[in-house]
Structure formats: C-alpha cells, structure tokens
Amino acid sequence: MKNTSHTVSQAASQTAPTHLTDASRARLARWFDANRRHLPWREHPDPWHIWLSEVILQQTRVDQGLPYFERFVTHFPTVHAMAEAHLDEVLRLWEGLGYYSRCRNLHKAARIVVSELNGVLPQTYERWLSLPGIGPYTASAISSIAFGQPHAVVDGNVIRVLTRLHAFESIVSESSSRRQINAWAQSFLDTAQPGRHNEAVMELGALVCLPRQPACEICPLQESCLAREAGTQERFPVKKTKQPVPHYDIAIGVVRDASSRIFIQQRDTDAMLGGLWEFPGGKVEEGETPAEACRREVQEETGMEVEPLTCIATIKHAYSHFRITLHAFECATVSTSDLNVSAPHAWIARESFADYAFPRANRKLLDILSEQG
Ligand code: SF4
Numbered sequence: 001m002k003n004t005s006h007t008v009s010q011a012a013s014q015t016a017p018t019h020l021t022d023a024s025r026a027r028l029a030r031w032f033d034a035n036r037r038h039l040p041w042r043e044h045p046d047p048w049h050i051w052l053s054e055v056i057l058q059q060t061r062v063d064q065g066l067p068y069f070e071r072f073v074t075h076f077p078t079v080h081a082m083a084e085a086h087l088d089e090v091l092r093l094w095e096g097l098g099y100y101s102r103c104r105n106l107h108k109a110a111r112i113v114v115s116e117l118n119g120v121l122p123q124t125y126e127r128w129l130s131l132p133g134i135g136p137y138t139a140s141a142i143s144s145i146a147f148g149q150p151h152a153v154v155d156g157n158v159i160r161v162l163t164r165l166h167a168f169e170s171i172v173s174e175s176s177s178r179r180q181i182n183a184w185a186q187s188f189l190d191t192a193q194p195g196r197h198n199e200a201v202m203e204l205g206a207l208v209c210l211p212r213q214p215a216c217e218i219c220p221l222q223e224s225c226l227a228r229e230a231g232t233q234e235r236f237p238v239k240k241t242k243q244p245v246p247h248y249d250i251a252i253g254v255v256r257d258a259s260s261r262i263f264i265q266q267r268d269t270d271a272m273l274g275g276l277w278e279f280p281g282g283k284v285e286e287g288e289t290p291a292e293a294c295r296r297e298v299q300e301e302t303g304m305e306v307e308p309l310t311c312i313a314t315i316k317h318a319y320s321h322f323r324i325t326l327h328a329f330e331c332a333t334v335s336t337s338d339l340n341v342s343a344p345h346a347w348i349a350r351e352s353f354a355d356y357a358f359p360r361a362n363r364k365l366l367d368i369l370s371e372q373g
Pocket of ligand 1: 161164165208209210214215216219220221222223225227228233
C-alpha cells in the first residue's frame with residue numbers, strides 16, 4: 001500500500017462535483033458495520049495497536065500480518081517497551097515480513113515518541129507525518145482511526161474503488177491522476193466519522209471491489225458506480241504496462257571454523273535488508289560459475305580464502321522489484337586467521353540460528369542446514 005499512498009488534504013480544493021452523496025456515505029457505513037472483519041485492533045482500539053497494525057499491514061495481507069501483530073503486541077505492549085528494545089530483537093520478530101526499513105523506522109519512531117513526547121502518541125496528521133517511516137497514507141490512517149482527524153486515506157484498495165466509481169481512464173501512477181484521486185477521496189470522506197469511513201472504503205476494496213470479479217451485486221455503492229454501469233469494472237485502475245522483473249544469481253558460502261560454527265555477518269543498516277544477518281556472498285558475474293563467484297565474493301567480503309566443495313542448496317526467492325536464485329556452497333573448513341571484515345560478524349552454532357534475524361532466503365538455507373544436522 002505504501003507505493004500507492006498520497007497526501008490528500010492539499011488536493012481537496014480541486015474536487016469536482018461528484019455523484020457520490022450523503023446517501024452513498026450512509027450506505028457504505030451501514031455495510032461496514034454489518035460486514036467488517038473483527039480484527040483485534042478494531043475490537044479494542046488503542047492508538048499504539050492501530051499504529052502497529054498500520055505499519056505491519058502495509059503491503060501485507062491481513063491473514064499474513066495477523067500473527068505478526070499478535071507477536072508485536074505481546075512483546076511490546078506499549079510504545080515504551082518497543083523504545084527500550086534493541087533493534088536486533090525487533091528485527092527478529094519482524095523476520096519474514098519483508099520491507100525491513102518499515103521495521104527499523106517503527107523502532108526509530110517509537111524512540112522519538114518516548115524521548116521527545118514523553119511517550120504520548122501524537123494526534124495530528126502533521127505530527128505523525130514528521131516521524132520516520134510515516135507517509136501520508138499512515139499519517140491519515142492513524143490520525144483518522146485513532147484520533148478522528150478528517151484525513152482521507154488513499155491506498156491500493158481505495159484507488160481501485162474510486163477509479164471504478166468514476167470510471168477513471170488515466171494511468172493512476174501519474175501525479176495528476178494521484179491529485180484527482182486524492183481529491184475524490186477527501187470529498188467523499190465522512191468528516192463526522194473519518195476513521196470509520198476510511199476503514200469502510202478500504203474494507204470494501206478488500207472484500208467486495210476485488211481486482212478480479214468484483215462482487216458488484218452486494219456492493220453498497222453499486223448505484224453510484226460508473227464502471228459497473230458500463231460493465232468495465234476490471235478495466236480500472238488503469239496501470240502502466242509492467243516491465244519485466246530482473247533476475248540475479250547469487251552465490252553464498254557456508255564457511256565453518258574448526259568447531260564447525262558457521263560464519264555470518266550483519267548488513268549495513270542503511271542497505272536493503274539493513275540490520276539483518278546473512279552468509280557472505282554476492283552476485284554471480286557474467287562468465288563466472290556460481291562456485292567461482294562464491295570463492296571471489298567470500299574473499300572480497302571477509303578476507304578468507306575458501307574452497308567451495310558442494311552446492312548444498314539452490315533457493316529461489318522473489319523481492320518486490322527483482323528475483324534471485326541463491327546458490328549455497330559448503331566450503332572447506334578455513335583458518336579464521338585470515339578474517340578481515342569490518343561489519344559486525346559472528347561464528348554461530350546450530351543452537352543459535354534462532355537468535356539472529358535473517359532474510360527469508362538465508363533462513364531457508366538455515367532450515368536446510370538444521371535438517372542436515
Ligand atoms: Fe467496485 Fe462493483 Fe462496487 Fe463499483 S459496484 S465500487 S466496481 S464493487
């Protein structure tokens with residue numbers, strides 16, 4: 001949802017008259033009250049829980065995000081608890097959810113709230129926007145749902161609903177389109193109950209106005225929907241043609257010391273997957289075999305000269321903008337005296353695999369190593 005969130009307040013003045021009326025808002029509200037999913041942050045609304053749910057659920061389905069939400073609320077019942085935790089602990093709980101900068105920013109923002117605001121969560125849209133990792137979507141969602149501020153949310157679900165209601169023919173990623181959608185969202189907002197309204201539009205997109213085969217026959221907004229009238233629902237939102245997703249081969253080394261402990265290192269916190277731990281390795285260059293790349297990359301990153309013996313696993317993984325195939329090599333036992341690495345690093349035994357946060361593809365390899373004994 002992060003990619004499709006936009007600020008709305010400044011766009012409201014550009015709103016054209018709309019066919020959506022007070023009656024449409026009321027029908028949507030009634031539908032939401034009767035059909036909303038019973039989610040923990042809705043049943044016992046607490047601003048800290050709403051904040052956690054909004055960060056965890058960005059670009060994540062509710063069924064995938066729910067266990068993470070439960071885990072986070074249990075470990076960090078208050079913003080103070082998160083602020084006091086070490087980043088490693090927070091990343092470990094986040095592992096598998098992806099988009100790790102969201103986790104690092106959540107931790108950073110919790111510390112700011114505790115150190116600068118005495119642990120009191122801000123109420124206004126503008127103050128939320130000033131915190132790390134909080135964009136227009138999240139600021140609107142938290143300030144409206146937790147504090148009743150009149151800011152419309154615009155995420156992927158809202159875009160789908162609004163572009164269908166208006167049969168909007170422009171490519172939605174263009175900035176003029178975004179301004180138009182923001183303006184529609186803000187003009188449709190029920191300012192008396194902005195939180196409920198925002199949740200209702202998002203819920204409609206998640207449950208009824210689906211990307212394929214929307215359930216228009218049960219939609220509370222069907223009478224106002226231009227796309228339904230024309231039978232063109234699935235045409236919207238209009239998107240740019242997708243570019244092919246690049247693919248990279250990555251070679252990594254399982255390097256052991258004389259006690260059979262495995263070498264891992266921590267990624268720079270500013271990098272993608274920052275703060276997570278990983279095996280040494282990197283991209284297979286043109287003309288190289290994965291084994292050659294493993295030998296070169298391990299030497300470049302750690303100073304250790306290793307001999308890749310066997311390929312113990314080939315793991316495929318997809319990130320948001322590219323895909324990888326990970327070739328993992330068991331390397332001959334090395335002398336650790338050559339080790340020359342500036343990043344935080346460790347030699348870990350199997351019993352410690354769970355103590356560190358790893359990217360998902362590395363975690364799959366650890367599971368394979370654990371099974372091998
Ligand atoms: Fe979406 Fe159909 Fe409702 Fe239009 S009528 S908003 S296409 S579910």
